[in-house]
Amino acid sequence: MADSVIRLEDVSRYYLMGEFVVKALDGVSVDITRGEFTAIMGPSGSGKSTMMNLIGCLDTPTSGYIDIDGENTAGLNEAELAYIRNRKVGFIFQQFNLLGKLSALDNVITPLLYAGVSVRERKSRAIHALERVGLADRMDHRPNELSGGQKQRVAIARALVNNPTILLADEPTGALDSRTGGQIMELFEELNSEGRTVVLVTHDRDLGMRCHRQIHLRDGKVEA
Ligand SMILES: Nc1ncnc2c1ncn2[C@@H]1O[C@H](COP(=O)(O)OP(=O)(O)OP(=O)(O)O)[C@@H](O)[C@H]1O
Ligand SMILES: [Mg+2]
Numbered sequence: 346m347a348d349s350v351i352r353l354e355d356v357s358r359y360y361l362m363g364e365f366v367v368k369a370l371d372g373v374s375v376d377i378t379r380g381e382f383t384a385i386m387g388p389s390g391s392g393k394s395t396m397m398n399l400i401g402c403l404d405t406p407t408s409g410y411i412d413i414d415g416e417n418t419a420g421l422n423e424a425e426l427a428y429i430r431n432r433k434v435g436f437i438f439q440q441f442n443l444l445g446k447l448s449a450l451d452n453v454i455t456p457l458l459y460a461g462v463s464v465r466e467r468k469s470r471a472i473h474a475l476e477r478v479g480l481a482d483r484m485d486h487r488p489n490e491l492s493g494g495q496k497q498r499v500a501i502a503r504a505l506v507n508n509p510t511i512l513l514a515d516e517p518t519g520a521l522d523s524r525t526g527g528q529i530m531e532l533f534e535e536l537n538s539e540g541r542t543v544v545l546v547t548h549d550r551d552l553g554m555r556c557h558r559q560i561h562l563r564d565g566k567v568e569a
Contacts (some may be wrong), residue, residue: 349412350510350542351377351400356409357565358395369395370406371565377544379510382537384553385546387562393546396562397515400544401434402426414510431459435504437514441496443488449475449499450484453506460507474502478532494525501532512536514545518552530555 358370370392377383385393398404399411402418405426411418414433418426443452453471462470475484478498488496497517504512514533518526530552537543545556553559561569 348379349376350379350381350414351375351544352410352412353396353399354410354412356396356399356406356411358392358399358404359407368565370399372409373562373565373567375560375567377542379542380537380540382534382543382557383545384556384559385544385562386548386550386553386559387568391562392565393562394515395565397513397544397546400511401436401513402429403436427459431456432507433510435501435507435509435512437497437500437504437512437517439516439519441488441493441500441520443496443499443503445488448485448487449480449491449502452488452499453503456503456507470506471502474506475499477505478502492525493521494528497521497529498532501529501536505536510542512541512543514543516546516548518547518549526552 353373353375356370356373357368360367360369373396385396387393395404399406400413402413413429418429444455450471453474454467457467457470472484475481478501480495480498480502483491483495488499491499512533518529521529533543533545534555547553560567
């Protein structure tokens with residue numbers, strides 16, 4: 346399908362634990378279209394993070410195929426996978442994963458260091474991304490000088506700075522109170538309405554319902 350941005354075809358990810366096989370993901374097929382806003386839901390251990398890491402090319406499947414933006418990732422070497430991680434996908438995590446010694450601005454600049462962008466352009470793009478998330482007045486703050494919601498905004502700016510096709514957020518509101526989480530959700534809704542494909546893992550039913558589509562995992566399989 347021409348407009349498919351994320352396609353999983355019979356994807357499995359098994360872990361060998363001594364003599365046991367953990368089927369973290371077990372024969373999952375999913376097709377996500379450009380501009381869709383999808384929630385991945387399911388109990389703890391059902392395979393949500395495993396699926397996100399595979400989509401984001403942080404991990405590779407035991408079997409099956411994953412196409413990102415029309416490209417089959419199975420044939421790619423490490424450098425080509427790194428290119429997809431850097432340019433096509435923006436990752437956002439529950440615990441923000443910011444570098445504590447760097448300012449908000451320098452955290453957002455980090456992905457551009459690998460993208461061969463000039464020093465001046467790096468700075469202007471990072472400032473623009475921080476403005477986009479409403480943090481223009483906190484650029485010089487370090488993570489420990491920011492609130493949880495502000496930290497997550499920095500992480501979202503960092504995910505946006507390379508203008509990725511896909512935003513992947515693994516429980517982005519999990520460490521925030523419900524009001525702050527709601528504001529972060531609004532930001533994802535805005536980014537999605539601008540055309541970006543968003544995939545979000547959440548345990549929160551209300552947040553899940555705000556997405557166009559919910560994929561429910563159980564024991565590594567798509568339940569609904
Ligand atoms: N590196 C690993 N080695 C072995 N087993 C793993 C590994 N990573 C995940 N698993 C197992 O795979 C299954 C799925 O894990 P995953 O992290 O994808 O769950 P999840 O749905 O994200 O759960 P949670 O809601 O708690 O974050 C779990 O049973 C987990 O124990
Ligand atoms: Mg998880």
